Amino acid sequence: MNLSIDASFMEQSITDFLNNKFPGKVLGDYTYRGQFSLYVTADALYEIALALKEEAALSFDFLVDICSVDHLGKAWESEGRYEIVYTLLSLEHTYRFMLRVKIADHTVAPQSLCDIWHSANWLEREVWDMMGIEFKKHPNLTKIVTDDDLEGHPLRKDFGLVYEEPQFSHNHDEVLITPDNPNH
């Protein structure tokens, strides 16, 4: 195991590998504070992820996390409202980077990666629960974080704060806490 792996070498290796194998599917790269990530198209994400895992020179064998971003109201929302960020780790090369996918709507989500990494199962359920992104071909896309009665996906920018008026002594009568009160 080479612990002193050169990060720029790995960045170049990943970019060349994906550009050769999936021409036109890599949309661009993005580096923030030394963290390297690649934007890929949603339709090719499954194949790209599978290739990144199975390629011996890369061998990204660990899906660390899946995050999602809601770009509602931003100037760049037209590029795609939601962004999904897959953090991959290669234990062999001790190198991690991120795959990023931008999708226009929650219904055009990429395919589930459960077949490739088992950790994707719960991570995708969490992303669906909090952001409402419907991964295709997921075996069990059900609630995992929020309570059963909650409707909607709380991390969306248009979910609303669900602010509840606090009850003090001066507004005790106005803010009646009853089961019939919609404020409840």
Added chain:
Amino acid sequence: MGLEEKIPDGIALTTLDAMVNWARKRSVWPLGFGLACCAIEMMSTIASRFDMARFGMEVMRSSPRQADLMIVAGRVSNKMVPVLRRLYDQMPNPKWVISMGACASCGGIFNNYAIKQGVDRVVPVDIYVPGCPPRPEQLIDGILMLYKKIEKESVKRPLITQPNAQTQDERPGEVSGQPHRNPSGELNK
């Protein structure tokens, strides 16, 4: 004078309420129910520096069947509400609840979709301890206030009428004068 002169030594006369309440308030066993950072202060209250055992409360029970007092230490999420209510229902009578900290009392800073805005919507609360989190001295003060409340209760009055676990509790022996905001048996919201 009176009756006391005629009874032999070693026998004292008192009321049944005073006797029972004396026993109850000196062996209140709390249910270990730490939900968030307030639990750290609750643990500190039990530990040697503040030493809740001075008030007969040294055992935190892990089973609701052995507990008299539920100290709700922390914010109650909506997913925790059925659990909390069930633990409360499993506690034998008489039982008391202390709402510890701002989050358990009113939701605190978490005015959002996930957190119950006050545990008093789930179980009837006897003592509210403010603070974020309250210091152990404040919790001990709340416990001593609960002792005063216990002293005023009576064995002749049924403290809790509880036909089944789903209905709300009523406490006729309320001494605070402040009605419960919503002593509700609701489970799901």
